[in-house]
Amino acid sequence: MQPSEVKMVQTEQSMKKAIEHSMKDLSILSSRTIDKSDDYFQIKSNPNKGRFAVASKILKPGQLILKETPVVFVADAVEYNKRCFSCFRCSTEKSEQGKISDFGPQITVFSECLSLSRCSKCKLAWYCSKDCQLRDWAVYHKKECVSYAKHKESVPTSIRLMTKILILSQGAYPSFMSDMISNRQQFSLQEVKKFGEMSLLLHNFIDHSQLTAIQLIDLWCKLQCNGFSICDDELSKVGVGLYEKAACFNHSCRPNAYAYFNGHNLELRALDTIDAEQEITITYIETFEPQTVRKKNLKEQYFFDCLCDKCCQDESKPTTRSDYLPCPVCMQALFINEFNFHAKDNGSCTCSLEHTFHELKLAYKAFKSLTVSPVKSQTAKPIDEQIKSLKAIEKTFQKHLVPTSHYFTLQLSHSLIGSLSRSIFLLLDLSNIPEACKTYTELTRYVKSYIEALICAGASKFHPFISNTYFTQSITCFQIWDLLAHNHQKGPLCELLQDYSEKLSIALNTSLSNANATHGQQSSTYIQLSQFKMSLTTFLAQK
Ligand SMILES: C[S@@+](CC[C@H](N)C(=O)[O-])C[C@H]1O[C@@H](n2cnc3c(N)ncnc32)[C@H](O)[C@@H]1O
Numbered sequence: 001m002q003p004s005e006v007k008m009v010q011t012e013q014s015m016k017k018a019i020e021h022s023m024k025d026l027s028i029l030s031s032r033t034i035d036k037s038d039d040y041f042q043i044k045s046n047p048n049k050g051r052f053a054v055a056s057k058i059l060k061p062g063q064l065i066l067k068e069t070p071v072v073f074v075a076d077a078v079e080y081n082k083r084c085f086s087c088f089r090c091s092t093e094k095s096e097q098g099k100i101s102d103f104g105p106q107i108t109v110f111s112e113c114l115s116l117s118r119c120s121k122c123k124l125a126w127y128c129s130k131d132c133q134l135r136d137w138a139v140y141h142k143k144e145c146v147s148y149a150k151h152k153e154s155v156p157t158s159i160r161l162m163t164k165i166l167i168l169s170q171g172a173y174p175s176f177m178s179d180m181i182s183n184r185q186q187f188s189l190q191e192v193k194k195f196g197e198m199s200l201l202l203h204n205f206i207d208h209s210q211l212t213a214i215q216l217i218d219l220w221c222k223l224q225c226n227g228f229s230i231c232d233d234e235l236s237k238v239g240v241g242l243y244e245k246a247a248c249f250n251h252s253c254r255p256n257a258y259a260y261f262n263g264h265n266l267e268l269r270a271l272d273t274i275d276a277e278q279e280i281t282i283t284y285i286e287t288f289e290p291q292t293v294r295k296k297n298l299k300e301q302y303f304f305d306c307l308c309d310k311c312c313q314d315e316s317k318p319t320t321r322s323d324y325l326p327c328p329v330c331m332q333a334l335f336i337n338e339f340n341f342h343a344k345d346n347g348s349c350t351c352s353l354e355h356t357f358h359e360l361k362l363a364y365k366a367f368k369s370l371t372v373s374p375v376k377s378q379t380a381k382p383i384d385e386q387i388k389s390l391k392a393i394e395k396t397f398q399k400h401l402v403p404t405s406h407y408f409t410l411q412l413s414h415s416l417i418g419s420l421s422r423s424i425f426l427l428l429d430l431s432n433i434p435e436a437c438k439t440y441t442e443l444t445r446y447v448k449s450y451i452e453a454l455i456c457a458g459a460s461k462f463h464p465f466i467s468n469t470y471f472t473q474s475i476t477c478f479q480i481w482d483l484l485a486h487n488h489q490k491g492p493l494c495e496l497l498q499d500y501s502e503k504l505s506i507a508l509n510t511s512l513s514n515a516n517a518t519h520g521q522q523s524s525t526y527i528q529l530s531q532f533k534m535s536l537t538t539f540l541a542q543k
Helices: 012-027 077-082 130-154 157-168 189-202 213-226 291-302 309-316 354-369 383-400 407-429 433-457 468-487 492-518 524-542
Strands: 041-046 050-055 064-068 072-075 094-100 107-113 117-119 228-231 237-242 257-262 265-270 279-282
Touching (some): 050 279, 072 077, 072 157, 130 157, 157 237, 189 213, 213 291, 228 257, 265 279, 291 309, 383 407, 407 433, 433 492, 468 492, 468 524, 492 524
Parallel strands (some): 257 279
Antiparallel strands (some): 041 050, 094 107, 228 237, 257 265
16 A cells, blocks of 8 residues: 655644653653663773673573663664654554464464555655654654755765754754763774764754864764664664663673664563673674674774683684585685675685676675565566576576575575575466476475575574574574465475474474573564464474
């Protein structure tokens, strides 16, 4: 359904309400939703690592330590028309209708998806309700709408975030950022220059004449070191936010707490038993990466050398083979993954594979640009053209896929399975049964190796403590299984799924108990896993 546009014309009464909201927002800033925090941790500081959080008492795994609403947040540009600018709810989110509790964990039943309406003036801000729109207008949007209308999607996320910060602080230095670490001296001259340019650009959005150039640079530095990427349930980045309390938690590559997002709210839970006075740590980066990569990432963005247990241990250990993608020709380890895929240095092996990697990159890009929906085609292209391009991409992938548990390869396999399934549906639409059967055989082959690789990669023991990557892999694995189980009730693929469902059942039980600790039973992640479990139980019972 095409969302309708909403005019900014308001009645006197609604305007009054909005202004009341606005005043309330500004005055209660220091008492936003920061639940329970002081009960569970205290902020201390030392010269080596600045402020840090320590447990006020013994914390058990799964304990909710902090629940915080961001002081400011913005959605990423690709999310503009998917999320409410005011409350951050997503258009695919469904409203809760009721709960069935006869199957172990509670299952939530949802009704219709949220429909968003956009600001008729800038056509960039979207809202889930009139209330949200009025509220946002009163606090922020009336001060940014004109510049949004002028610059459209080209406004960088950081400029939009800084605009909101300065709107909130009424142009003065924001008090909620005064205690945040800036690491100003560590930024290179080039980066400082870039911040200067951003300040110039910012001027098109908000008057920052009350601040000196140095104060502005200090704020940009603070944003880089303290801002959080807001992620959705599948850990894809959907926005950025600034959280006053969460910004006090330091990093460890073996953290004892886990931060995740419920909409734009940050929630932090204990992963382990944390003793009173022990530091509470979270991870800033992907812990699945080898130590060299972790070290580099932490130094470049956060300017410190990590001295956590894992880093001290890793230093003396060779990096495990699963961190590497073997070269498809000489089978030598080659470091390549999605995170440094665009970097020039993709590792090295004895045979020169530049050409292969070039092809692989192209194929990967092509896959990314396709909305791989195995059930229905969403593109307007004629079916046979879609099949042709899918086949071309599949061919490139099949040539290069090596069975390994590496994240990157798993991603490719995942895409390949999506693409093969989609081809099957398209071929069936064309009544090309022989070709559909051939593709089906291919699909079976890849599903087998994919599920095996996933199980070996850690689907059975996923835990954000180990890695966010394993976490997403596991969810993806269950999603694929679920999708295939629904669409292949008979035939060889069904038998294959049956073979694996027992292994998956073990993996799911582990995942559920882990998600119980990391996210809690009310989280959508836990609910999604419970739904998979129900699906798997039903599937096994029917066979
Ligand atoms: C989000 S802030 C965390 C709180 C910060 N310590 C403070 O004083 O406000 C991130 C910054 O804290 C410091 N930091 C975080 N983890 C650290 C660690 N394990 N060792 C040393 N410094 C750390 C780095 O300067 C990093 O850029």
